[in-house]
Amino acid sequence: MKNEQGMSIIVKRITRITVSLIFLFGVYIVLHGHLTPGGGFAGGVIIALSFIHVVLAFGKDFALRRLNEKLASIFESLGAVLFLTVSLLGLFLAGIFFLNVLPKGKPFNLLSSGIILPSNIAIFIKVGAGLFMIFIALAMLRITEGKKGE
Amino acid sequence: MIELHVILILMILGAIVAMEIEDLLSSVIALGAVGLGLTLEFLLLKAPDLAITQLVVEILALIILIRATVHFGVERKKYKANPLYFLFAFMFVGVFLWFSAKALKEIPNFGFPIMKVSSYYLTQALEKTHATNIVSAIILDFRGYDTLGEATILFTSVIGILAVLRKKGRSHEK
Numbered sequence: 499m500k501n502e503q504g505m506s507i508i509v510k511r512i513t514r515i516t517v518s519l520i521f522l523f524g525v526y527i528v529l530h531g532h533l534t535p536g537g538g539f540a541g542g543v544i545i546a547l548s549f550i551h552v553v554l555a556f557g558k559d560f561a562l563r564r565l566n567e568k569l570a571s572i573f574e575s576l577g578a579v580l581f582l583t584v585s586l587l588g589l590f591l592a593g594i595f596f597l598n599v600l601p602k603g604k605p606f607n608l609l610s611s612g613i614i615l616p617s618n619i620a621i622f623i624k625v626g627a628g629l630f631m632i633f634i635a636l637a638m639l640r641i642t643e644g645k646k647g648e
Numbered sequence: 649m650i651e652l653h654v655i656l657i658l659m660i661l662g663a664i665v666a667m668e669i670e671d672l673l674s675s676v677i678a679l680g681a682v683g684l685g686l687t688l689e690f691l692l693l694k695a696p697d698l699a700i701t702q703l704v705v706e707i708l709a710l711i712i713l714i715r716a717t718v719h720f721g722v723e724r725k726k727y728k729a730n731p732l733y734f735l736f737a738f739m740f741v742g743v744f745l746w747f748s749a750k751a752l753k754e755i756p757n758f759g760f761p762i763m764k765v766s767s768y769y770l771t772q773a774l775e776k777t778h779a780t781n782i783v784s785a786i787i788l789d790f791r792g793y794d795t796l797g798e799a800t801i802l803f804t805s806v807i808g809i810l811a812v813l814r815k816k817g818r819s820h821e822k
């Protein structure tokens with residue numbers, strides 16, 4: 499019974515297919531944040547949801563072997579530092595904090611609008627890792643405590 | 649505009665159901681219905697950015713609520729409320745409604761006279777930032793300080809949650 503953690507085999511099979519699609523949709527929402535509705539925060543939540551999907555379907559032990567808290571905390575800090583770097587770029591290159599210094603390109607192109615795309619990606623990394631970590635802390639760690647009491 | 653009010657009434661009903669129902673899982677599901685209604689309201693008011701964010705955050709909050717509360721039978725205690733409390737509650741609600749009715753009369757109509765700041769955003773955003781999603785241009789270019797503060801709030805809250813719950817996590821690892 500120890501191998502049978504998580505939900506039933508039907509859920510696991512479907513999860514294998516859907517998880518990559520959810521992940522891809524999150525990346526799409528982030529990369530087109532300056533062109534269509536969406537952005538770093540919504541995309542980050544979708545990415546966190548795809549990881550949560552794996553954790554719920556396959557059980558805690560299988561999923562957290564790869565995606566543990568340490569990795570999530572590294573990504574969370576990386577996102578915060580990246581966002582701060584993007585905002586400090588304006589201070590160093592032009593003397594104004596948060597100035598849009600990168601080349602802006604043509605409207606409606608993917609690589610356009612200066613610092614909006616890098617800061618979207620930074621927020622995406624940060625929010626995804628942070629919310630996944632909140633989920634692990636709030637929902638998963640308490641269950642082990644319940645098992646210990648049994 | 650009628651569909652807005654219908655959804656609003658359904659949301660109020662869902663909130664009352666979530667408060668009053670006995671079963672905890674049903675209460676969480678009623679709360680999800682309220683959030684879905686809010687998503688539809690945002691879509692009807694033509695704010696798709698907000699609708700996407702509201703929908704995904706609602707799903708995340710529902711998952712956390714279900715995993716964190718429903719698995720462990722949370723005790724519900726019944727107690728007799730003092731009738732004086734109801735009086736105070738009704739008084740508070742009455743005063744709140746009166747003040748909000750007075751305040752809502754004063755603000756301009758919904759979206760009609762475009763204000764100075766927003767008209768600047770609407771006319772200049774595409775030229776200045778070359779981003780076609782003006783909401784994105786506002787939150788990450790014109791008002792980037794706000795987004796930096798918001799990111800700091802999220803970072804602080806994650807640190808706080810992990811600091812409170814860290815002990816259990818450590819003992820589980822060993």
